[in-house]
Amino acid sequence: MREYLDHPRLHVARAKGCWLFDTDGNRYFDGTASLWTNVHGHGDPDLDAALRNQLDQVAHTTLLGINHPSAAALAGELAHLTGGKLNRCFFSDNGSNAVEIALKLSFQYWQLAGKPEKRVVAGLTGGYHGDTFGTMAVGDSGGFHERFAPWLFPAKHIPAPVHVECAGKVAHSDATQSLAALDAILAAEADRTASVILEPRVQGAAGMVQQPPGFVAAVAERCRRAGVHLILDEVFTGFGRLGAVTASSVEGVAPDFLCLAKGLSGGYIPLAATLTSDAIHDAFLGRFSQQRAFYHGHTFSGNPLACAVARASLAKLRPLLASGRVAETITTLGNQLVSHFTTHPNVAEVRQLGLTGAIDLVPRDRNRRWPADLRVGFQVSLAARKHGLVIRPLGDSILIVPPIVATPDEVRHLARALHAALDDILPGLESAAVPLH
Ligand SMILES: Cc1ncc(COP(=O)(O)O)c(C=O)c1O
Numbered sequence: 001m002r003e004y005l006d007h008p009r010l011h012v013a014r015a016k017g018c019w020l021f022d023t024d025g026n027r028y029f030d031g032t033a034s035l036w037t038n039v040h041g042h043g044d045p046d047l048d049a050a051l052r053n054q055l056d057q058v059a060h061t062t063l064l065g066i067n068h069p070s071a072a073a074l075a076g077e078l079a080h081l082t083g084g085k086l087n088r089c090f091f092s093d094n095g096s097n098a099v100e101i102a103l104k105l106s107f108q109y110w111q112l113a114g115k116p117e118k119r120v121v122a123g124l125t126g127g128y129h130g131d132t133f134g135t136m137a138v139g140d141s142g143g144f145h146e147r148f149a150p151w152l153f154p155a156k157h158i159p160a161p162v163h164v165e166c167a168g169k170v171a172h173s174d175a176t177q178s179l180a181a182l183d184a185i186l187a188a189e190a191d192r193t194a195s196v197i198l199e200p201r202v203q204g205a206a207g208m209v210q211q212p213p214g215f216v217a218a219v220a221e222r223c224r225r226a227g228v229h230l231i232l233d234e235v236f237t238g239f240g241r242l243g244a245v246t247a248s249s250v251e252g253v254a255p256d257f258l259c260l261a262k263g264l265s266g267g268y269i270p271l272a273a274t275l276t277s278d279a280i281h282d283a284f285l286g287r288f289s290q291q292r293a294f295y296h297g298h299t300f301s302g303n304p305l306a307c308a309v310a311r312a313s314l315a316k317l318r319p320l321l322a323s324g325r326v327a328e329t330i331t332t333l334g335n336q337l338v339s340h341f342t343t344h345p346n347v348a349e350v351r352q353l354g355l356t357g358a359i360d361l362v363p364r365d366r367n368r369r370w371p372a373d374l375r376v377g378f379q380v381s382l383a384a385r386k387h388g389l390v391i392r393p394l395g396d397s398i399l400i401v402p403p404i405v406a407t408p409d410e411v412r413h414l415a416r417a418l419h420a421a422l423d424d425i426l427p428g429l430e431s432a433a434v435p436l437h
Contacts, residue, residue, distance in 0.1 A: 003375065003378065007382065010022055010028075010385065010390070011023045015030070015042030015043060016041070016042055016043045017041040017042060017043070017405070018030050018038075018041050018042075018402065018403045018405065018406050018407075018410050019042075020042075020390055026388075027388060028385060028388050028389055028390040029388060029389050029390070029402070029410060029413055029414055029417065030042070030390055030402070030403060031384070031389050031390055031391035031392075031400060031401065031402060031414050031418075032390060032391060032392050032399070032401050033267065033401045033402055033403040033404070034267050034403075035262075036204065036236055036241075036262050036263075036401050037262045037263055037265075037266075037267030038263075038266070038267035038403040038404070038405075039239055039240055039263045039266045039267055039313055039316075039317060039403065039404045039405065040266055040313060040316055040317075040320070040403075040404070040405045041403055041405045042267075044266070044316075046312050046315075046316055047266050047268055047309050047312045047313055047316075049312070050308045050309050050311065050312035051268065051269075051305055051308060051309050051312075053308065054070060054304055054305050054307075054308035054309075055305065057304070058304055059303075059304065059305055060300065060303055060304060060305070061304060062299075062301075063091055063297075063301050063302040064297050064301075068302075068304050068307070070304045070307035070308045070311060071091060071302040071304070071307045073307075073311060074089075074273075074307045074310055074311050074314075075089035075091075075273075077311065077314055078260070078273055078275055079275065081245055081246060081249070082246075082249070082254055082258065082275060083254070085254035085277060086254060086255075086257075086258055086275035086276055086277055087277065087278050087281075088275065088276050088277065088278060088280070088281040089273050089274070089275050090105070090273065090274045090275075090276070090294075090296075091271070091272065091273050091301045091302030091307075092272045092273070092274070092298050092301045092302075093270045093271060093272055093298050093300050093301055093303065093306075094130075094261055094270050094272050095129075095130055095233075095235035095236075095259065095261035095262060095272055096129070096130025096131055096132045096135045097130075097132070097261075097272055097298060098233075098235060098259035098260060098261050098272035098273060098274045099129040099130050099134070099135045099138075099197070099231070099233055099235070099259050099274075100130070100132055100134045100135060100296075101259075101274040101296055102195075102197075102231045102233075102257035102259050102274045102276075103121065103134050103135075103138065103195070103197070103231070104134070104294070104296055105257065105274065105276060105280065105294060106121075106194045106195045106229045106231065106256070106257065107119065107194055108284070108294060109229070109280055109283050109284075110194050112283045112284065112292055113283060115191075117191065117192050118191065118192060118193060118194045118228075119192065119194055120155070120156060120185075120189060120192050120193040120194060121137075121138045121155045121156070121193075121194055121195050121196075121197060122155065122156040122157070122158055122182070122185055122193065122195075122196045122197070123138045123139060123140060123155055123156070123157055123158070123196070123197045123198060124140070124157065124158055124159075124160040124178075124198050124199075124203065125140050125157045125158070125159050125160045126140055126141070126160050126203050126206030126207075126209055127139045127140050127141075127157070127160075127197070127198060127199060127203060127206070127233075128140075128141045128144070128199070128203065128204065128205030128206060129197065129199075129233050129235075129259075130235075131144070131145075133148070133151060133152060134153075136148055136152055137152035137153045137154075137155050138155045138197050140157045141205060141206075144205075156185055158178055158181040158182050158185065158196075159177050159178050159181055160178060160203060160206070160209055160211070161173075161174060161175035161177075161178040161179075161211050161212055161215050162174045162175075163175075163210040163211050163212045163215075164210065164349060164351055165210055165351065165352065165353055166334055166337055166338060166342070166350045166351055166352040166357075167331075167334030167335055167337065167338045167352060168334060169338075173212045174212070175211070175212050175214075175215045175218065178215070179215075179218055179219070179222070182196070182219060182222055183222065186222060186223075186226040186228065190226035190227060190228055193226070193228045194228070194229060195223075195228060195229035195230065195231050195256070195257075196219060196223050196228055196229070196230055196231070197230075197231040197232075197233060198216070198219065198231075198232065198233065199232075199233045199234075199235075199236060199237060200216045200232050200233075200234060200237055200247040200248050200251060200253070201213075201215075201216065201237055201242055201247045201250075201251070201353060202236070202237055202241075202242065202247075202353055202354070202356050204236040204237075204356065204399075204401075205236075205394070207358050207360070207394050207395075207397050207399070208351050208352075208353070208356050208357060208358035208399060208400075209351075210351055210353050213251070214251070216232070216247070216248065216251040216253050217251050217252055217253050220251075220253040220255065223256075229255075229256040229257065230253075230255040230256050230257075231255060231256065231257040231259065232247075232248050232253070232255040232257070232258050232259065233259045234246050234247060234248060234258060234259060234260055235259055235260065235261040235262050235272070236262060237354075238260050238262070238263055238264065239260075239262070239263030239264060239266075239313070239314075239317060239404070240263065240317055240320070240321060240326055240355070240404035241263065241354055241355055241356060241401075241404065242353060242354035242355075242356070243321070243326055243327060243330055243354045243355075244321065245314075245317060245318065245321065246258070246260075254277075256276060256277065256280060257274055257275065257276050257280075258274070258275040258276075259272070259273075259274055260272060260273045260274075260275070261273075263313075263404070264310050264313075265306045265307075265309050265310040265313060266309055266310065266312070266313030267403070268306070268309045268313075269303065269305055269306040269309055270300070270303075270306060271302070271303065271306035271307065271310055317404070320404070320405065325405075325407075326355070326404060326405075328408055329355065329402075329406055329407060329408055329410075329411055330354055330355055332408035332411050332412065333352060333355060333357060333400070333402070333411045333414075333415075334352045336411055336412055336414075336415035337350050337352050337357050337359070337400070337415060338350070339415075340415045340416070340418070340419045341359050341415075341419070344359075344419075344422065345364045346361050346362060346363070346364060346422060346426045347359050347360065347361060347362070348360045348361070348362040348366075352400075355401065355402055355404060355406070356399075356400070356401060357399070357400030357401075358394075358397050358398065358399050358400065359397065359398050359400070359418075360396065360397045361376055361377060361380065361396045361397065361398070361422070361426070362396070363429070363430055363433035364430060365430075365433060367435065367436055368433035368434060368435055368436060369433060369434060369435075369436050370396060370429060370432065370433050370434075371432070371434055372395075374429060374432055376393075376396045376425070376426075376429060377393025377394065377395055377396045377397060377398055378393050379425045379429075380393065380398060380418075380421045380422060380425050380426070381393045381398065381421075383420075383421035383424040383425050384417055384418055384420075384421035386421075386424070387416075387417035387418075387420045387421055388413070388417055389413070389414060389417035389418060389421070391414075391418060398418060400414065400418070402414060
């Protein structure tokens with residue numbers, strides 16, 4: 001908070017396409033896609049029109065016990081994304097809630113199925129699923145959540161697989177340990193395990209930590225055989241981020257619960273959805289006195305404006321992906337990260353998959369490290385603003401998340417601006433590094 005108070009604040013007054021404009025008229029490429037949400041750019045005419053049209057109908061009406069046409073249509077379109085395998089949609093208003101809902105639905109399902117002892121949840125090390133208590137419990141975000149550990153229900157954590165890829169070249173890839181740990185949990189306590197939860201292919205908030213292709217399918221198959229739910233958290237990876245509408249479809253996996261948010265509404269308005277199957281849905285049916293209903297409601301769940309803009313965004317996303325434009329930007333991003341950073345003396349590792357990237361910064365002398373209070377990533381991010389780029393650090397790593405609609409030229413600008421920010425900051429910090437041990 002001291003840093004926040006002491007450093008110049010950036011006020012975004014307006015935005016167009018992939019560019020943010022501050023109150024002084026300076027422009028910045030939106031290198032965080034407005035916290036990983038933006039799909040078609042800011043001020044997209046079709047999304048704006050959908051919003052205005054919905055505004056002429058109704059701005060908000062509840063989904064508690066009644067419905068509205070935009071939510072009903074969107075639910076059908078989302079089910080279609082899963083080939084009809086996940087036909088049931090529970091709307092909410094942010095990614096954490098989408099995951100909380102999946103967890104609670106899974107817990108309640110096992111109770112209704114006469115197996116209340118199935119309560120354990122297993123996630124991946126480094127997993128991030130949100131900041132509410134349930135999502136903190138099943139996540140493993142170290143510093144973000146440690147302080148709240150005494151209040152969190154216990155969960156198991158399987159070591160995340162190792163995979164390092166950039167521009168299609170794989171430096172390391174190994175899921176053996178991870179799958180062996182999952183096998184051990186399922187062999188010992190499948191009858192007490194409710195669900196396995198993971199972010200497919202890329203764990204964003206862990207620092208764009210990647211998984212080998214096929215890993216999600218291998219986990220899904222194990223869950224299916226053991227009778228354990230699989231919850232896929234595609235809050236970050238959905239809606240074009242990895243070059244397809246969902247990462248799970250590329251992996252050929254239909255989970256028991258699919259959590260969507262962020263890009264779902266194009267980055268315009270809070271909206272989230274938890275998709276599940278008819279079979280799971282039907283377990284919640286019964287006479288009133290049986291109390292099988294799922295009690296979970298947020299005031300603005302499935303807001304009509306959000307649903308309308310989500311439908312417009314989804315309608316544009318499919319042709320955008322099919323046009324090959326996103327694939328071209330992905331290729332350019334990978335090549336740019338290779339040419340600017342793989343041989344940079346201050347970069348220990350570069351990761352890129354789809355429109356996600358990370359560079360890990362270290363002193364040139366690999367026997368030294370930077371003290372945490374130097375806030376190297378933060379300093380680099382501030383310097384990037386001078387080169388027309390808004391970007392966010394995670395410790396001494398820089399996370400790269402352009403809007404899905406970004407052009408090859410725009411990601412070239414991103415890489416150039418980030419490189420210039422490294423050159424501004426890092427030479428002056430070499431002498432501040434301390435011995436590793
Ligand atoms: C994979 C994943 N799940 C859940 C969340 C939480 O979403 P929200 O911030 O909308 O609550 C995030 C946010 O970054 C995320 O990356």
